Amino acid sequence: MLHVFVNDGGRLVWSKGAETMLGPLPDSAAWLDLVNPAPDERHRAERLVGFPLPTREQMAEIEESSRIRVLPGRVHLTVMGLVWADTESPRIIPVSFVLTPSHLVTVHHIDPQPFLAFRRKVSRDGLASATPVAVMEGVVEAMVERTAGVLRRVALELDTMGSRSLHGHTLRPRSESRDDTRTLRRIGHAGHLVGKAHVSLTSLRRMLEFLAGGEGAGLGKDCRRWARAALLDVTGLDEYALFLTQKVGLLLDTTLGRINAEQNEIVKIVSVLSVALFPPTLVASLYGMNFAHMPEKHWSFGYPYALLLMLLSAVLPMLYFKHKRWL
Template identity: 45%
Template structure:
C-alpha cells in the first residue's frame, strides 16, 4: 500500500491517492510504503530513481547493509518495536530513504508510532514539512513510544515488588501470592525490555550516521532535532539497562520467595512427622499381640496409653515452639 503525503498551499501536509498510472507530484514530501507489492516498489523506484530495498535486504544485521548512501540518497534501516501491547512484541525493520528533501519509508508492519504520526502530520501547525522534518518527527515518535513502554514496564515491576515484598500479615488477608503469575509478568517484561534495547541500538547507530561529519545537510533546527533524538536514545538505553538489572533482581527475589515458601511447607510436614512419631511408636508397642503384657489386663491401661500418646505429641511441639522453629 502506498501512502503519499503532499505539501498543500497553506503549508500543511495532506494524504493523496497516488498510483503508477499518474506522475508523482513535485509537492509530495513523504511516501510511506506499507507491505508494498513488487509493482508498488517498482512504481516508486521509477518515480524517484532509487532502488527500494526488499524485506530480506532490510532484515540483514550488518551495519553497512542498514546504513549507507547511494548518490544523493540516504538509506537508514532501524528495528522498530511492533505489537508491544499484545504480550508478544516483535522487532520489524523499517527503512527510511532520504532523497533530497523527500522521504520514503518502507515497512512490513504497522507500529503504533507510524499510525500516531500519520494522524499528527496532517494537522495544521505541524512544523517543518520537509523529508528531514518528517524523519526527525518519526524518530521522535518512535522514541516517545519506547519511553512509554519503559515507563509501563517500570510500573509493572513496581507492582511485582510490592506484591513480593508485601507484609506477611497483609498477604494472609489478601490471599497467597500467585508466583506463577508473577513469573509470567517478570518474563514478559524481560522480553519487552530486551526488544527495546535491540531497537535502541539500531536507533543509536542511525542517529550517529545522520550526525556524522559530511552527512546529510540540514538546517540548525533539524540538526537540533536529530541531536535531541540521539540524546533521548542514549537516556532510554541507560533506563533500559537499569530495568534489565531490576528485572534480574525481581526474578531472583521471586525464585527466592518460592524457595522460602517451599521450605516452609516442607518444615511443616517435617515437624508434623516428628510430632506424631512418638504417639505412633507408643501405639505400635501396645498394638503388639503378646500374651504377657503388664498393662494388658489393667483397667486403666487404655486411658494411660492415650494420655501417654498425647503427652508424647505435646512435648515435641512445645520444644519446637520454644526453639522458634514454628
C-alpha cells in the same frame, strides 16, 4: 500499501487521490510511506525518486554498513522498530528511511503504532514544515515517545510485582491467592519486552549518531542539531532500559528465592509434625500388639494411661522444638 503526503504551500498534507490513481506520483510528494508495498506501489515510488528502494532482504541485514549507507543524492538508514508491544508477542521489525533533499521514503512490512499515530496527526492537523528532515524528525520522535511509554508501563508493572514480592508473607494466608507461575510469566514477558525496546533504542541511537555527525552526507545544520538533541533522549532511554533489565533480573531472583523459602518452610513444618507425631504412633502401635501377656491391658486405668502417654509424647517434642526455635 502506499501513503502519499505532499507539500502544499510549505505544509505537509495527506493526498488520498495520489494513492488511488494509477499514474505517476505528483512531484510535490514529500513523504512516501510504504507499508508492505505491492510491486506496483514500489515501482511508482521508485519512478518518483529515481532509484531502487531497499528490499526486504536488504532491510534484514544486520551489518552496520548495510543499515547506514551514503549513496549519491541519498542516505539509506535502517532501524529496528518495536511493534505489538501491547500484546503477548512483541516484535522488532526493520524500518528503512531513505532521505533525499526533496523526498523522504519509509519502508516497513508491518505498520508500527508510531507511524500510524503520526499519519493520523498529519492527516488531521497537517505539519508546519514539509521538508524531508522535518518529516523524519516527527516520525523518529513518535517512535521514541512510543518506546518511552512502553518502558514506563513496564517500570510500573515491575514496581507492583516487586512490592508484592518483597513485602508479602512468606507463607500466604488462606484468603490470599498467589499464582507464582503467572508471576514468573509476567516477569519473563517484561524482560522480553525491555530487551526488544533496548534493541530498538540501540539502532535509533546509532542512526542519530550518524545524523548528528554526518557532515559528509549532505545533511544540513538543522538535521544535525535535531539529531544531537534526539540523541540525548534516546541515550537516556537506552540507559533506563538497561536499568529495567537489571531490575527484572533482581525481581526474578527475589521471586525464585521467595518461592524456594516458602517451599522450605512447608517442608520444615511437615518434617516437624512428622517427628512430633511419631512417638504417639509408637505408643499406639505398642499397645495395639496382640500378645497374650500384656499387663497394661488388665489395668482399670490402662486406657487413660495410654492416652496420656500419647499426649505427652506429642506435646513434649513440640515444647522442645519451640525452645530450640525450630518452630
